[in-house]
Amino acid sequence: MRNTRPILAWETLLDLEAERSDARRPLRDRVEAALRLAIDEGRLSAGAAVPPSRTLAETLGVSRWVVTEAYGQLVAEGVLEARTGSATRVAEQAGGAPVRTPPVPRSVALLTAPPTRFDLRPGIPDLRATPRSRWSAALRTAVAELPDHDLAAAHPHGYAPARDAVAAYLSRSRHAVADATRITITHGATDGMGMLARELHHRGHRAILVEDPSWPRLRAVADDNGLRSIPVPVDGDGIDTGQLRALASATGARAALVTPAHQFPLGAALAPVRREELVRWAREHDALVIEDDYDAEFRYDRRPVPALQRLAPDRVALIGSLSKSVSPALGLGWMLLPPDVAPPASTAPPSLIDQAALAEFLTRGDLERHLRSSRTRFRRRRQRLLDALERALPELTVTGIAAGMHLVLPLPPGASATQIAAAGTAIGLALTPLARYEAGDRHPESLVLGYGNLDDALVEEAVLRLAALLGGR
Numbered sequence: 001m002r003n004t005r006p007i008l009a010w011e012t013l014l015d016l017e018a019e020r021s022d023a024r025r026p027l028r029d030r031v032e033a034a035l036r037l038a039i040d041e042g043r044l045s046a047g048a049a050v051p052p053s054r055t056l057a058e059t060l061g062v063s064r065w066v067v068t069e070a071y072g073q074l075v076a077e078g079v080l081e082a083r084t085g086s087a088t089r090v091a092e093q094a095g096g097a098p099v100r101t102p103p104v105p106r107s108v109a110l111l112t113a114p115p116t117r118f119d120l121r122p123g124i125p126d127l128r129a130t131p132r133s134r135w136s137a138a139l140r141t142a143v144a145e146l147p148d149h150d151l152a153a154a155h156p157h158g159y160a161p162a163r164d165a166v167a168a169y170l171s172r173s174r175h176a177v178a179d180a181t182r183i184t185i186t187h188g189a190t191d192g193m194g195m196l197a198r199e200l201h202h203r204g205h206r207a208i209l210v211e212d213p214s215w216p217r218l219r220a221v222a223d224d225n226g227l228r229s230i231p232v233p234v235d236g237d238g239i240d241t242g243q244l245r246a247l248a249s250a251t252g253a254r255a256a257l258v259t260p261a262h263q264f265p266l267g268a269a270l271a272p273v274r275r276e277e278l279v280r281w282a283r284e285h286d287a288l289v290i291e292d293d294y295d296a297e298f299r300y301d302r303r304p305v306p307a308l309q310r311l312a313p314d315r316v317a318l319i320g321s322l323s324k325s326v327s328p329a330l331g332l333g334w335m336l337l338p339p340d341v342a343p344p345a346s347t348a349p350p351s352l353i354d355q356a357a358l359a360e361f362l363t364r365g366d367l368e369r370h371l372r373s374s375r376t377r378f379r380r381r382r383q384r385l386l387d388a389l390e391r392a393l394p395e396l397t398v399t400g401i402a403a404g405m406h407l408v409l410p411l412p413p414g415a416s417a418t419q420i421a422a423a424g425t426a427i428g429l430a431l432t433p434l435a436r437y438e439a440g441d442r443h444p445e446s447l448v449l450g451y452g453n454l455d456d457a458l459v460e461e462a463v464l465r466l467a468a469l470l471g472g473r
């Protein structure tokens with residue numbers, strides 16, 4: 001029987017709302033896409049009437065033009081049929097016809113939905129506080145002032161003013177021993193790690209010691225470039241240098257990847273004796289230490305600890321990035337290499353204009369200005385999160401709070417972080433089990449709670465929801 005329901009099913013309206021939230025596409029396209037989806041999935045079947053354009057426009061809070069344009073396009077394609085004096089309907093061949101395109105999975109529609117409301121993912125900076133106007137100003141200056149002859153010049157290790165600006169920034173802010181000729185401009189830490197892994201492989205390395213737990217993407221990049229990653233345990237003082245020595249001599253590894261400023265994800269700063277011990281090991285074995293200098297700037301209990309590179313510029317390669325401190329969307333970073341490591345030339349370097357903007361951004365002091373305001377905001381948010389956790393879950397003791405944008409919450413006995421994280425997804429909480437970062441060693445079941453992109457106004461509610469999940473096991 002012909003389905004002549006005059007209104008859209010409520011799911012369809014929800015899809016329309018989800019489509020509307022993807023602000024990158026014109027509204028007309030989103031309404032059109034949502035209708036097409038509803039038809040493809042059979043929620044609007046052949047012959048079904050769509051609401052009058054005025055009604056749908058009012059329901060969605062959009063102009064009537066948006067709806068008539070969307071209907072008009074679908075009519076032109078034969079998906080809808082418009083007849084004078086009667087409602088616009090889903091065409092017979094569109095709804096339920098066997099040759100329709102395969103139904104779009106609902107999850108695809110949800111990709112355009114707003115991101116998780118309670119964003120507790122680690123490693124995401126405050127996206128609401130991205131310094132858009134300062135970056136735009138730097139870009140404008142770059143475009144206006146880049147000399148013509150620089151536009152087509154080869155910059156194998158990066159645009160010289162960007163290398164100068166990074167060297168100056170690393171010396172004044174991270175107390176690194178930085179010379180612009182040792183700097184390569186990259187797309188970020190992962191890109192730098194890839195170049196270094198290829199260079200190490202070229203020099204005969206086949207293994208690299210990595211912290212366990214650690215950020216899996218850098219381990220994967222090493223593995224992909226022929227360096228087997230060997231996990232080394234981490235404790236409250238950072239990487240265990242005794243175990244590092246033992247594993248290095250057992251495997252012959254002469255390279256190590258570490259996060260001395262703030263171990264990711266457990267949060268310890270590498271203890272001074274271990275810094276010295278790591279450098280001693282590297283000198284004794286002609287080894288290279290790769291310092292992933294992420295999160296270094298957000299230290300709350302004291303001033304940021306200088307880069308490890310300062311202790312041994314001849315043994316330490318520092319990789320840095322704007323991804324976590326400013327925005328992952330910029331895709332910019334750097335690496336500072338020891339004199340005997342030839343700076344690899346990037347085959348696909350960042351755009352020259354982006355590099356010139358980076359030079360401008362750093363030289364104007366905009367990065368440090370942004371870091372200062374971020375530090376103040378994160379310190380306040382971190383305290384609010386700690387207070388809320390203390391009130392809602394007083395029996396749990398958080399760790400890794402001295403720096404960065406995340407903390408570690410060990411769960412009560414019997415709780416599964418994976419199950420809690422899965423249950424969190426259903427109620428808008430993005431939670432990350434510590435196990436996601438572990439290679440071998442298993443720490444107690446824990447969640448890594450990021451607060452970089454958590455809306456201040458939602459901190460308490462996020463914790464109450466988490467407590468409810470833990471209480472309801």
Ligand SMILES: Cc1ncc(COP(=O)(O)O)c(C=O)c1O
Binds near residue numbers: 187188190294320321
């Ligand atoms: C430990 C660690 N280092 C570095 C980065 C930055 O990597 P990239 O610059 O490639 O985005 C991240 C990003 O999440 C990270 O977690």
